Structure formats: structure tokens, C-alpha cells
Amino acid sequence: xxxxxxxxxxxxxxxxxxxxxxxxxxxxxxxxxxxxxxxxxxxxxxxxxxxxxxxxxxxxxxxxxxxxxxxxxxxxxxxxxxxxxxxxxxxxxxxxxxxxxxxxxxxxxxxxxxxxxxxxxxxxxxxxxxxxxxxxxxxxxxxxxxxxx
Amino acid sequence: xxxxxxxxxxxxxxxxxxxxxxxxxxxxxxxxxxxxxxxxxxxxxxxxxxxxxxxxxxxxxxxxxxxxxxxxxxxxxxxxxxxxxxxxxxxxxxxxxxxxxxxxxxxxxxxxxxxxxxxxxxxxxxxxxxxxxxxxxxxxxxxxxxxxxxxxxxxxxxxxxxxxxxxxxxxxxxxxxxxxxxxxxxxxxxxxxxxxxxxxxxxxxxxxxxxxxxxxxxxxxxxxxxxxxxxxxxxxxxxxxxxxxxxxxxxxxxxxxxxxxxxxxxxxxxxxxxxxxxxxxxxxxxxxxxxxxxxxxxxxxxxxxxxxxxxxxxxxxxxxxxxxxxxxxxxxxxxxxxxxxxxxxxxxxxxxxxxxxxxxxxxxxxxxxxxxxxxxxxxxxxxxxxxxxxxxx
Numbered sequence: 223x224x225x226x227x228x229x230x231x232x233x234x235x236x237x238x239x240x241x242x243x244x245x246x247x248x249x250x251x252x253x254x255x256x257x258x259x260x261x262x263x264x265x266x267x268x269x270x271x272x273x274x275x276x277x278x279x280x281x282x283x284x285x286x287x288x289x290x291x292x293x294x295x296x297x298x299x300x301x302x303x304x305x306x307x308x309x310x311x312x313x314x315x316x317x318x319x320x321x322x323x324x325x326x327x328x329x330x331x332x333x334x335x336x337x338x339x340x341x342x343x344x345x346x347x348x349x350x351x352x353x354x355x356x357x358x359x360x361x362x363x364x365x366x367x368x369x370x371x
Numbered sequence: 372x373x374x375x376x377x378x379x380x381x382x383x384x385x386x387x388x389x390x391x392x393x394x395x396x397x398x399x400x401x402x403x404x405x406x407x408x409x410x411x412x413x414x415x416x417x418x419x420x421x422x423x424x425x426x427x428x429x430x431x432x433x434x435x436x437x438x439x440x441x442x443x444x445x446x447x448x449x450x451x452x453x454x455x456x457x458x459x460x461x462x463x464x465x466x467x468x469x470x471x472x473x474x475x476x477x478x479x480x481x482x483x484x485x486x487x488x489x490x491x492x493x494x495x496x497x498x499x500x501x502x503x504x505x506x507x508x509x510x511x512x513x514x515x516x517x518x519x520x521x522x523x524x525x526x527x528x529x530x531x532x533x534x535x536x537x538x539x540x541x542x543x544x545x546x547x548x549x550x551x552x553x554x555x556x557x558x559x560x561x562x563x564x565x566x567x568x569x570x571x572x573x574x575x576x577x578x579x580x581x582x583x584x585x586x587x588x589x590x591x592x593x594x595x596x597x598x599x600x601x602x603x604x605x606x607x608x609x610x611x612x613x614x615x616x617x618x619x620x621x622x623x624x625x626x627x628x629x630x631x632x633x634x635x636x637x638x639x640x641x642x643x644x645x646x647x648x649x650x651x652x653x654x655x656x657x658x659x660x661x662x663x664x665x666x667x668x669x670x671x672x673x674x675x676x677x678x679x680x681x682x683x684x685x686x687x688x689x690x691x692x693x694x695x696x697x698x699x700x701x702x703x704x705x706x707x708x709x710x711x712x713x714x715x716x717x718x719x720x721x722x723x724x725x726x727x728x729x730x731x732x733x734x735x736x737x738x739x740x741x742x743x744x745x746x747x748x749x750x751x752x753x754x755x756x757x758x759x760x761x762x763x764x
Binding site for chain 2: 328
């Protein structure tokens with residue numbers, strides 16, 4: 223029993239530490255989550271965002287299908303995004319997406335080649351969500367930065 | 372092989388991924404090829420004193436969002452796996468997916484059609500190489516011989532997600548007919564092929580309750596199935612009666628996923644009933660027990676090493692197989708397996724994966740009866756080498 227307790231003590235802190243620290247972080251995030259203006263502008267919790275980006279949650283509160291856009295697994299912004307918001311790594315997201323799509327539980331996020339295209343796709347696709355490293359000076363009028371806590 | 376290489380080249384030069392045919396239609400696929408060598412006994416065709424390449428899996432799936440809250444998912448898999456009974460093209464799943472309720476606390480779905488069965492951590496995607504930890508899944512929990520009955524159900528699925536701060540509770544319940552083509556099970560029961568066949572007659576109940584912390588950092592799951600098959604005999608067969616088999620497995624699963632380290636354990640406990648096959652095959656109710664422990668480590672970006680110990684006893688009250696097999700003139704080692712697995716996986720890109728594994732095995736409880744026909748001696752101690760290349764888009 224003591225052995226198991228030690229194993230749990232060994233495992234637990236690392237998992238807690240890897241939880242995102244954004245609640246306490248008041249400086250600007252390294253990555254902004256953006257949506258198309260058609261997406262309900264409510265306050266999203268971190269767990270809701272996680273459920274959206276893992277593709278577990280498939281519909282917005284207005285019952286429209288959520289359209290998730292992501293950068294390639296190896297893209298530095300994608301790595302920053304998964305780490306900052308969810309304390310996870312790209313390969314962990316990949317495993318979750320694969321398991322869901324190849325068992326008939328839903329679709330995959332749509333892979334976008336680069337940040338410019340991400341802005342373009344999210345701004346032109348209804349019900350879309352994605353992320354970008356910086357907010358441009360004159361963002362497209364159909365882009366919203368997500369409101370989260 | 373030429374075709375395979377040209378496809379590989381195509382994947383290497385054109386980074387396709389989840390093709391968006393239109394805003395609401397998505398296409399995905401994969402292709403895997405394995406190669407096997409054993410020091411004794413056969414896997415996927417003839418691997419003893421030879422190299423078998425008889426494990427090819429090609430899958431293609433479509434996800435179609437018909438209207439808000441209504442989707443359709445379909446996947447076909449072409450499979451060539453040794454001399455197995457489900458070689459060829461099979462409809463893996465075809466599901467109409469209706470969202471009944473959605474909120475930030477709960478999502479509920481009603482799903483209709485051919486649905487995958489949620490058993491343990493890997494059954495739903497057992498034929499999709501990218502999603503499994505090794506080429507051979509832990510054989511005592513994911514028996515290849517009974518893959519057909521557990522693969523999918525033709526019926527309904529109720530799916531529920533309950534969301535909390537960092538956790539998700541997932542509940543799936545399937546009620547539907549299992550698949551036919553259970554020649555491997557038939558041969559396991561009778562020890563040889565017969566002129567009749569086992570067929571599905573009544574719906575099976577399969578359910579899973581699953582807990583996930585932070586998108587699967589910790590996973591715990593309990594799965595249960597209750598599946599029956601009936602034997603259809605030829606009238607001319609005087610040795611057999613039209614009996615039935617029933618399997619009622621429980622699977623307890625635990626997994627911890629850190630960035631690099633992943634620890635997994637699963638325990639399988641299955642009371643089985645074989646009855647009414649006539650006086651030559653007396654009724655029997657053995658309980659199958661299996662478990663495995665597995666550790667994998669991402670030691671270099673895209674390189675993963677894995678170690679696993681896997682145990683299986685067809686009848687837990689007969690752990691050395693003597694009571695069940697020696698008494699009928701067969702090798703006792705057919706009753707159990709103990710398997711050490713060492714594996715290495717290299718994700719060459721997000722679309723190409725190469726992996727290899729080496730097994731040191733005692734016992735033959737899970738090997739295919741079709742690839743190891745009766746009359747050919749099986750060996751108690753054997754080693755297995757496997758290599759697999761997998762592509763996906």
C-alpha cells in the first residue's frame with residue numbers, strides 16, 4: 223500500500239503542475255482563441271474549450287456544429303496553444319482525435335497550414351473556432367476573441 | 372508491393388490530412404502493412420520459418436453533417452489477416468448520430484446503425500494501427516479469435532458525456548446484434564472445423580463507463596458485455612447438438628498519460644458458458660482471466676519505446692491448462708499465455724508510422740486455430756517478431 227501511495231504522490235504533482243496557469247496569469251496570452259462572429263458570444267470555461275478542441279463537444283449552444291481549425295501538430299504556435307490552455311501536448315490531442323474519428327464518433331479538426339490562413343478561414347467560416355498568436359491591427363470584422371475564464 | 376511503395380511515395384510527397392470535401396463532409400483513411408516471423412507457431416498466415424506479410428488493413432471513412440445535430444459516419448475496412456474468416460471488405464461502422472441534448476454540463480446522443488463496441492481502451496479502433504499501442508494488442512484482453520463478436524453491434528447506442536471542471540464521465544451502452552463469421556470461436560470449442568456454424572440470434576448488451584481527467588491524463592473505465600452465439604448443425608452430423616455459447620466479460624482499465632510516460636493496466640474477467648452441444652461436448656463454464664501492465668516512454672521526439680507483460684488463462688481454475696487440454700490429448704500450453712513485449716514506434720511524420728516489436732511467449736492460448744490447424748504440433752515456448760508500416764490521411 224505504501225508503494226502505491228508513493229507512486230500516486232510521485233505522479234500527482236506533475237499532473238497538477240501541468241494544469242494551465244492562465245487563471246492567475248494577467249499578462250496577455252501567447253495565443254488568442256478566436257471564433258467567427260456567428261458563434262454565441264458567451265463566457266467559455268477552460269473545460270468547455272478543452273471539450274471543444276478535443277472534439278468531444280460537437281455543437282455550440284445555438285445547436286450549430288462546431289467547426290474546429292488547428293495548425294499542424296509540429297507548428298510552434300500549436301504546441302504553445304495546447305500547452306498554455308490545456309497543459310497538454312500535440313501528440314496527446316492527436317491520439318484523442320484519432321480515436322474519435324476512426325471509431326465513428328465524429329469528425330477531425332481541420333488542419334490549416336499557417337497563421338495567415340487560420341485567420342482567413344475562421345473569419346470566413348460560420349461556427350468556426352481557431353487560434354492565432356497576435357491580434358492584427360485591423361482584424362476582419364467577422365472575428366471575435368473568445369471570452370473565457 | 373509495388374503498389375504499396377507508390378502509395379507510400381504519394382503520402383510522402385503530398386501531406387493530405389482529413390480531406391474536407393465540403394464544409395460538412397470529411398474523408399479520412401489509412402493503410403497498414405505488417406510483416407511477421409516466429410520461431411514456432413504461426414501468426415497471420417505462415418510465419419514459422421518464413422516471413423508472413425499477411426496483415427494488410429485499408430480503411431476509409433466519411434463523416435457527414437446532414438443537418439444541425441444530425442450526422443452520419445461510415446467506415447469500410449479491407450482486411451487481409453492470415454487465413455482469418457473476416458478477410459475482405461467489411462463495413463466497420465455506419466452510424467446515424469442524433470444529438471438529443473447539449474449544454475455545458477452534458478451532451479447526450481442517440482446513435483443508430485452499426486456501432487463500434489466500447490470494450491477496454493482499444494477495442495473500438497483495434498484495426499486502426501495509429502490508435503493502438505502495439506501491432507499485437509494485449510492478446511488476453513483483445514482476443515483475436517473472438518474479434519468478430521466484439522467488433523461492432525447492429526443496433527443502437529446511447530452515449531452520454533457529463534462534464535465537470537477537469538473531468539468527463541462518459542457512458543456508452545450498445546444494444547444490437549453481434550457480427551457473424553465466428554469460425555475461430557467454433558474451432559476453439561470443437562478443436563477442429565465442423566460442417567455447421569455459429570450464428571448470432573439475439574442482441575448483445577455492451578456497456579462502458581469511463582472517467583477522464585484533463586482530456587485523458589488519467590483514464591479509468593469499466594466495460595461489460597453479454598454476448599451469445601448459437602450453433603447451427605447439419606442434420607447429418609450425429610456428434611453435435613445445436614448448443615450455444617455465452618460470454619460475459621468485465622474489463623477494468625486504468626491509464627495514466629503524461630507528456631512522455633504512459634502507464635496502462637487492464638484486467639479481464641469473463642465467465643463463459645458452453646452448453647447443449649451433446650454428450651461428446653459436455654456443458655462447461657470456465658472463467659477466462661487476463662491482465663496486462665504496459666509502460667511506454669517517448670524517449671526522443673516521435674520515438675516511443677514500450678514494455679508490456681501480458682497474462683491469459685482460458686480457465687482460471689486451470690492455470691497450467693492440464694485439466695482442460697491434457698485430458699483430451701492436447702497440449703496443456705493451449706490453456707494459457709505469458710507474453711513479454713518489447714516495442715519501438717517511430718512516427719516519421721504525422722501521416723507515416725513505422726513500428727516493430729518482439730515478443731517472448733510461453734503458451735499458445737490466443738493463436739489462431741485457422742493459421743495453426745489441428746494436427747500440427749504447437750510449441751510451448753516461442754518468439755515473435757513483427758514490423759508494421761502505416762499511412763494515413
